[in-house]
Amino acid sequence: MLHKAGKRPYSLLCYKRAGKRPYSLLCYKKYGSLFALYLGPHYTVVVNNHQHAREVLLQRGRDFAGRPSMVSHEEKVESGRGQKSPGSEEERITDDHVLMTAAEAFGAGVETTSTTLLWILAYLLHHPEVRTERPVCMSDRSRLPYLDCVINEGMRIRPVSPVLIPHTAMTDSSIGGHSVSRGTRVLVNMWAIHHEPRHWDKPDLFNPDRFLDNQGQRVTPSYFLPFGAGPRVCVGESLARLELFLFLSSMLQRISFSLPEGAPPPNLQGRLGVVLQPLPYKVVVAPRAGLGGRIQL
Numbered sequence: 001m002l003h004k005a006g007k008r009p010y011s012l013l014c015y016k017r018a019g020k021r022p023y024s025l026l027c028y029k030k031y032g033s034l035f036a037l038y039l040g041p042h043y044t045v046v047v048n049n050h051q052h053a054r055e056v057l058l059q060r061g062r063d064f065a066g067r068p069s070m071v072s073h074e075e076k077v078e079s080g081r082g083q084k085s086p087g088s089e090e091e092r093i094t095d096d097h098v099l100m101t102a103a104e105a106f107g108a109g110v111e112t113t114s115t116t117l118l119w120i121l122a123y124l125l126h127h128p129e130v131r132t133e134r135p136v137c138m139s140d141r142s143r144l145p146y147l148d149c150v151i152n153e154g155m156r157i158r159p160v161s162p163v164l165i166p167h168t169a170m171t172d173s174s175i176g177g178h179s180v181s182r183g184t185r186v187l188v189n190m191w192a193i194h195h196e197p198r199h200w201d202k203p204d205l206f207n208p209d210r211f212l213d214n215q216g217q218r219v220t221p222s223y224f225l226p227f228g229a230g231p232r233v234c235v236g237e238s239l240a241r242l243e244l245f246l247f248l249s250s251m252l253q254r255i256s257f258s259l260p261e262g263a264p265p266p267n268l269q270g271r272l273g274v275v276l277q278p279l280p281y282k283v284v285v286a287p288r289a290g291l292g293g294r295i296q297l
């Protein structure tokens with residue numbers, strides 16, 4: 001039996017308005033790595049460590065590949081899994097499906113990538129030592145490991161999706177040896193996983209070096225999952241990584257970013273809407289020396 005965090009409808013997030021930590025998500029420190037609660041009428045299991053997250057996303061990924069109907073086009077998912085009779089009206093991909101899929105790609109793809117860039121820029125204003133020297137293209141990616149580390153660290157410290165899109169159990173299954181019935185909602189708390197002090201030294205510190213090993217080679221720890229994993233992994237991961245690399249490298253190479261005189265560095269607390277966004281901040285944008293006053297983007 002999972003520990004239940006009370007029966008009354010429970011606030012999804014516990015906000016802390018003041019203090020160093022931006023907020024604590026889902027009270028994982030109080031209730032532990034795996035607990036259950038009612039979010040309104042929905043019995044929901046909350047997963048707060050990477051072992052259980054990997055179980056839900058990868059080892060039993062198919063069991064937990066459902067989405068609540070509010071976040072997915074249920075008919076499309078159902079027909080995609082062959083539950084409608086072959087050749088039936090419902091099985092066919094219609095213009096609406098194509099339209100919805102395109103809308104989902106834009107909805108899920110624009111805000112996430114642009115907000116990740118805003119977070120990285122906010123952290124770079126706190127750490128101005130990161131820069132590149134010449135025009136960058138995709139083939140440079142293998143030669144610029146540190147830039148990838150900066151991007152990874154931005155996505156670790158401020159995941160735009162701090163709680164993954166809800167999953168639902170499509171069949172009776174289990175997590176961490178606890179039975180989970182079909183239909184149960186499962187929330188994977190990526191914030192907790194990306195700030196777990198047993199895995200991340202000083203998790204609140206922006207430190208891209210943590211993604212390099214002693215030989216300066218990139219490493220990707222198994223508990224770093226900014227795009228999720230398994231059957232429901234972000235379909236835009238490759239595109240997002242490519243965009244982040246090209247945008248960030250081009251910006252850093254052509255533009256110098258600095259704080260307006262006397263202004264404090266960006267507030268890193270964040271505000272949760274559709275994605276976790278930084279609060280608005282001011283930045284002075286100037287062409288880097290040697291560009292003859294032109295900014296080419």
Ligand code: HEM
Pocket residue numbers: 057067104105106108109110112113116155160161164165166226227228229231232233234235236237239240
């Ligand atoms: C920095 C950029 C991005 C981040 C951090 C991100 C992260 C995520 C995460 C965490 C999920 C949920 C995974 C889960 O629930 O297990 C997701 C789902 C999704 N993402 Fe992204 N994403 C990004 C960019 C994009 C882009 C560029 C696209 C499309 C062009 C996209 C399309 C989608 C779609 C359609 C889903 C839903 C997949 C499903 O339900 O099966 N994302 N993304």
